[in-house]
Amino acid sequence: xxxxxKRMRAYDSTKIRTAVLTQFGAVRETVAGLTPxxxxxxxxxxxxxxxxxxxxxxxxxGTVHRYLALPEPARHEVPLMDWPFATxxxxxxxxxxxxxIAEAAGTDLGTLFARTLAGIEESLPSAPxxxxxxxRFGAMTLADFMVTRTVELIVHTDxxxxxxxxxxxxxxxxxxxxxxxxLADALAxxxxxxxxxxxxxxxxxxxxxxxxxxxxxxxxxxxxxxxLTWIRLATGRMDWATARExxxxxxxxxxxxxxxxxxxxG
Numbered sequence: 001x002x003x004x005x006k007r008m009r010a011y012d013s014t015k016i017r018t019a020v021l022t023q024f025g026a027v028r029e030t031v032a033g034l035t036p037x038x039x040x041x042x043x044x045x046x047x048x049x050x051x052x053x054x055x056x057x058x059x060x061x062g063t064v065h066r067y068l069a070l071p072e073p074a075r076h077e078v079p080l081m082d083w084p085f086a087t088x089x090x091x092x093x094x095x096x097x098x099x100x101i102a103e104a105a106g107t108d109l110g111t112l113f114a115r116t117l118a119g120i121e122e123s124l125p126s127a128p129x130x131x132x133x134x135x136r137f138g139a140m141t142l143a144d145f146m147v148t149r150t151v152e153l154i155v156h157t158d159x160x161x162x163x164x165x166x167x168x169x170x171x172x173x174x175x176x177x178x179x180x181x182x183l184a185d186a187l188a189x190x191x192x193x194x195x196x197x198x199x200x201x202x203x204x205x206x207x208x209x210x211x212x213x214x215x216x217x218x219x220x221x222x223x224x225x226x227x228l229t230w231i232r233l234a235t236g237r238m239d240w241a242t243a244r245e246x247x248x249x250x251x252x253x254x255x256x257x258x259x260x261x262x263x264x265x266g
Contacts, residue, residue, distance in 0.1 A: 008080065009185055011178060013129045013143045019174035020146055021120070023153040024061050027160070028113040030169045031057070036107070043163040044237065048098070050163050053156060054109050055102035056094075058116045060152040064145070065119030067133035077138030083148050084186040086137040088266025093136070147178055151265075154179040155235055158228060162237075171228075177203040180227045183234040186264045196221040196255045200230045209255050221253030236263035 031054045039051040048056075078086070105112040129143035140148075154176055157169050184204035195211025197219045198204075209221070225233070229248040232238035240259035243249040251257065 009181060011143070011147050013146065015174050016143070016146045016150065016178060017124065019172045019178065020061070020149045020153060023150070023157065023172040023175045024057075024117065026170050026172065027054075027057050027153070027157055028117065030160070030167060031113060032110050034109075034164070038164050039107075039109075041163050043159055045159060046095075050160065051109070052098055052102045053159055053163065055105055055112065056098040057153065057156050057160070058105075058109070058112045059098060059101050060149060060156065061120055062116045063135075064133075064142075064149065065116070065123045067135065067145070068123040068127050068131070068142070070134055073132045073134050073139035075139060076132060076141065078135060078140045078144075080140070080144040080147060080182070081185060081189050083135075083137065083140070083144070084151075084183065084265050085190070090136045091266065147182060150175040150178040151182055155231060155237075158231065158237070176227055180204050180230060183231060183264055187234070187258075187261060190264060191261050195219075196223065196253065196258075198258070199224040200227055203227055204230075209261075211255050219253075221255040223249065223251045223256050223258060225249040233258075233262050234264045236266065 034050065034054070039049065039054070041050045042048075043050060043053050045053060101112070127142055129141060131142045132139045133142050133145050135145060135148075154171060157171060161167050161169055180200050180203040184198060184200055184206045187198060188206040188208040191208045191210070193210035194207040196207065196209040198206050198208060199222065201224070207219075212220070225243065225248060229238065229243055233240065233243055233249070238248070240249070240257070240262055244251065
C-alpha cells in the first residue's frame with residue numbers, strides 16, 4: 001500500500017456531514033419511487049441488481065451509526081489517504097453484507113432507508129470529529145470516515161443513474177468535490193512526482209508522476225477531465241482508452257498517459 005502523504009488536504013467537517021446527509025436524502029427519495037421492474041434491472045456491478053445497489057447505498061451510511069455504537073478503538077490505524085487503496089481487500093465481504101441486507105429488506109427498501117437515516121440522525125450530531133471508529137480496515141477518525149462516505153455515495157449514485165436511464169439523481173456539489181479531491185490526491189500518493197499535472201475543474205489539481213519538475217508556465221504534461229469522468233476512471237467504471245477516444249479526457253505530453261495508474265480503487 002502506498003504511504004500516506006505527510007501533508008493532508010483539509011476538509012470542513014460540517015460541510016462534509018451536511019453533504020453526506022444531502023446526498024443520501026437524494027438517493028432515498030429516488031429509491032422510494034423505483035418500480036419493481038426498475039429494482040430488478042442489472043447494474044455495472046457484477047450481478048447486482050438495482051435492489052442490491054440500493055441496499056448497498058443504505059449500508060454505506062448505516063455503517064456510521066453502527067460504528068459509533070461500538071466501543072472506541074484504542075489507537076488510530078488508518079490515515080485517510082490509505083483508505084482508497086484498502087477498499088479492494090474487502091470486496092468479498094462487502095458483497096456478502098450487501099446481499100444479506102437486500103434479502104432482509106426484501107421489497108421494503110423504504111423502511112431500510114428510514115431506519116438508516118434515523119440511526120445517523122441519532123448518533124452523528126453529538127459525535128466529535130476526532131472520535132475513532134472501527135472501519136473495515138482499521139480505526140479511522142470520524143471526520144476522515146465521513147469523507148470516505150462522500151466517495152461511496154457519489155460513486156454509487158453514479159452507478160444508480162447508469163443502471164436506470166433517465167433517473168438523474170442529483171450530485172451534491174460538496175460531496176462531489178470531496179470525492180473528486182480524495183481520488184485525485186490518491187493518484188498523487190500512488191504516483192508521487194511533479195512532472196504531470198492532473199486537472200479536474202472546478203475541484204482539484206494535483207501533480208504526480210516522477211520526472212522533471214516544472215516551475216513556471218504551463219507544465220509539459222497535462223491531463224484534464226470533468227469530475228464524473230475522473231471518478232469513473234479512478235474506480236474502474238471507465239477505462240483510459242475509452243475516455244480518450246470519446247474525448248472525455250485531454251492529455252498532452254509524454255508522461256500524460258495515466259493508463260498504467262488506473263484504476264485507483266478496485
